[in-house]
Amino acid sequence: MAATVLTVASTKGGAGKTTIVMALAGTLAAEGLRVAVVDADPNRAYASWAEQAYEGPAIAVRAEADEARLATAIDELSPQSDLVLVDTAGFGNRAALLAMAAADAVLVPCTPSRADVEQAAKTLELVDSAARAARRAIPARVVPSRLKQATAVSRHAVAELDAAALPRTAAGIGDRVAFAEMTFSGRVPSGGDAAQEVAELVAELRKLGWLPPKPKAARARA
Template sequence: MAATVLTVASTKGGAGKTTMVMALAGTLAAEGLRVAVVDADPNRAYASWSEAAYEGAAVTVRAEADETRLATAIDELAPLVDLVLVDTAGFGNRAALLAIAAADAVLVPCTPSRADVEQAAKTLQLVEGAARAARRAIPARVVPSRLKQVTAVSRHALAELDAAGLPRTQAGLGDRVAFAEMTFSGRVPGGGEAGQEVAGLVAELRGLGWLPGPPSR
């Protein structure tokens, strides 16, 4: 069976896309799933991290920011793995749009700030436009990112997402040192609160049918 293609996109820079891809890819590869990451961001943040820092179970990585080749890159990897995660640039370029069009589902990380909530809504509209153009459904959810669980700002941002009718996951990633450190250490948090948050997100995405189940041994 061909892999699930999960694209992580937001028109807002710095929303936590690459961090989410690092955490999901490392966690699922550690489970034994065959995971590929296509880095469609010309800045190659994921690809250079995986070359220079990543320590963990093997993840196949392909950097392809050229929109004329991106869909082919995804197609070539899909038969070889269980999951293709696509990281995109934070400025809504054509490669990001193609990555959305190629996806089975789209995650839109959103930090608790007004600009992020606005841009999350815009990103969901982009996904809807791509789905319409492709004449198929492309499900998408906002994933709260960098949440400071207890702050009023975080609660307000979640309330705004809900008030705007933006579909979101219940699980999200908190604003945690472990996620920031991962960019230097190369180690994806497997335990602690950060690890639990990633596990919660994985479980919710599996419930939605957006991730393959754990490998059977």
């Protein structure tokens, strides 16, 4: 069966795309899913982390920022994967648009700032354009990202997403030392609040049908 393709995109740089890809890929690989990541960002942030820092169950990684080859890279990883995650660059670029067009669903991380909320709306419009061009539905949701726990600005940003009627996940990702540390240690949080947030996002995405089912215990790796 072909893999599920989940693209993480935002026209705004630094929204937390790569962080969410790292956390989802590591967490789902630890469940026993066969996870592949296509790094479509020419800066190769995910790919170099995977090469130099990542510690955990195997994840197939391809760096492919050339939009002419991106869909082929996704297709080539698909037969031997349950899930292909695509990390994209944080600026208007054709590879990101292609990654949206190739996706079963798109996640749009959005930090609590006015500029980010505006850019999230713009990114959702791009997904909509890709869906029209492809003549199929490509569902997308904003993922509130880098939330400062219980601060007015975080609450305000989430309220703005809702006021603008932007579809979003109920699960959000907090601004946490554990996520920043992951970029150095190579270890995806496996306990504590950070891991709990990722688990809640995974559960919500599964309910939406945007992730493959959890593998049976026999295949799951610790």
